[in-house]
Amino acid sequence: MxxxxxxxxxxxxxxxxxxxxxxxxxxxxxxxxxxxxxxxxxxxxxxxxxxxxxxxxxxxxxxxxxxxxxxxxxxxxxxxxxxxxxxxxxxxxxxxxxxxxxxxxxxxxxxxxxxxxxxxxxxxxxxxxxxxxxxxxxxxxxxGGEDKDADNLAADDGIPTIPEPFTKGYHVVTQLHLERGGDNKARVVPQFEPKQFYLLVGDESARVVRVDELNQSSLAVYDFELEDNTTLEGKQLIAQLRRGVWAISREH
Structure with missing residues (x-):
């Protein structure tokens, strides 16, 4: 993506x-x-x-x-x-x-x-x-920011709390990061996947979205907090990755 x-x-x-x-x-x-x-x-x-x-x-x-x-x-x-x-x-x-x-x-x-x-x-x-x-x-x-020499360009402040109604039945799988490869370009690791649920860390709380479509420079998602479809554009997406994005999955 x-x-x-x-x-x-x-x-x-x-x-x-x-x-x-x-x-x-x-x-x-x-x-x-x-x-x-x-x-x-x-x-x-x-x-x-x-x-x-x-x-x-x-x-x-x-x-x-x-x-x-x-x-x-x-x-x-x-x-x-x-x-x-x-x-x-x-x-x-x-x-x-x-x-x-x-x-x-x-x-x-x-x-x-x-x-x-x-x-x-x-x-x-x-x-x-x-x-x-x-x-x-x-x-x-x-x-080019203060963490230029860091391999991991995303902050890791601990696993966030999953909000309702996903508290029961869902668990955090992994955090997505911006990582710099051998060609010195940053990539999202692991990559976003369609139909996958993600936990987006905010200033006060986290919210859950479902990725509906992967585009060249944006994600089309359904935001369960807003109860509406929305789009995460390139710059907005980078800022969100730095705040924290976690993949979540149903418990089996």
Whole structure:
């Protein structure tokens, strides 16, 4: 969970480059010789993403994040321009300002749908990589604190008390820690698991949550104290790990 690796960069490269051409081909024969095809300039993103990956591998996560954010902004701008062109053709045909045959107008609408299918994964890949980089930077911040030389980055103040109604039938299994590996990166050990119950230590008491979904930079949980679904984001999750997170299990 929340582990940045080479796949984040390669997934982004593949997803972005797929938007460079429309599946089924370009739409031609439109007014003013407009051609609706893939996004322009995205083929050059591969080298820029590779540079961001190199920065990360050299330990410069903040520089990598800045580069990826710049690429995301550029990509969003390209998508906006593409949509603007397509919407202009569609609205012009509807208002009678441009003579576009019905069959050709359907091609334009289909192209818009096809592009949405291509842009969605690319947008998600950008967000996944940015979230993972932000999480890495958060870990670096905690690694640079007073306990920088400690192998265990989580506090251990003793086993907390399990609250009602979990007092009977549940017991504490193990505490989760942020541990630094041989590559000097911090990881959650043991990893969070879906459907597992966890005890989160607070300032005054502890509460129990159930992990429903593991995401790249967050946990979707059900909080039994709040009686509602909630999300633990990257920075919030790190802070909680330092306060204390314990896996609990039913007694057999």
């Amino acid at each position: 929340i582990q940045l690796d080479a796949a984040h960069f390669s997934n982004l490269t593949s997803a972005v480059q797929r938007t460079g051409s429309l599946t089924g081909g370009a739409v031609r024969g439109l007014p003013n010789d407009v051609v609706i095809d893939g996004l322009h300039g995205v083929q050059s993103y591969g080298s820029a993403i590779a540079e961001a990956q190199k920065e990360f591998q050299l330990g410069r996560a903040r520089t990598a994040l800045e580069r990826v954010r710049q690429l995301e902004t550029s990509f969003s701008s390209s998508v906006g321009q593409w949509n603007g062109t397509v919407n202009s053709i569609i609205s012009g045909a509807k208002q009678g300002r441009q003579a576009v045959p019905a069959a050709k107008l359907n091609e334009v609408r289909n192209a818009q749908t096809r592009m949405q299918v291509l842009v969605g994964p690319a947008t998600k890949a950008f967000r996944d990589l940015i979230s993972a980089l932000e999480f890495e930077i958060s870990l670096e911040g905690h690694q």
